[in-house]
Amino acid sequence: MTTMTAERLHDLFDEHQDKEVLAWPGVCHDCNCDVKVTATPQPDGIYINGGSVFEPETGRFVLKCDTCYSRDPVLRNYQSCEVYSRVVGYLRPVGQWNDAKSAEFKDRKTFDTSIHS
Numbered sequence: 001m002t003t004m005t006a007e008r009l010h011d012l013f014d015e016h017q018d019k020e021v022l023a024w025p026g027v028c029h030d031c032n033c034d035v036k037v038t039a040t041p042q043p044d045g046i047y048i049n050g051g052s053v054f055e056p057e058t059g060r061f062v063l064k065c066d067t068c069y070s071r072d073p074v075l076r077n078y079q080s081c082e083v084y085s086r087v088v089g090y091l092r093p094v095g096q097w098n099d100a101k102s103a104e105f106k107d108r109k110t111f112d113t114s115i116h117s
């Protein structure tokens with residue numbers, strides 16, 4: 001689950017009963033700008049201000065500023081991914097390649113199977 005739900009917010013307020021406002025200071029996942037998201041309970045619901053909060057794993061919060069959220073409300077690329085490619089005849093994780101081979105990997109072109117002649 002990557003979206004924050006009202007039910008989860010109520011759970012968080014139950015866990016932090018000493019707090020009247022929940023705040024997530026940090027940086028936007030997409031543009032790295034400073035962002036501080038707050039959740040404030042009101043009689044008619046919980047108000048979210050300053051951006052949006054995602055919880056891709058329990059207890060791990062990821063933030064987006066309002067601008068990035070309005071551009072793309074989906075949280076993408078939030079976990080690291082091991083990429084394997086062939087180097088000197090072997091399939092090896094690209095993250096473990098040396099600097100020269102890593103630079104070479106960036107120059108590689110991928111074959112587009114959708115193009116037919």
Ligand SMILES: [Zn+2]
Binds near residue numbers: 065
């Ligand atoms: Zn942003």
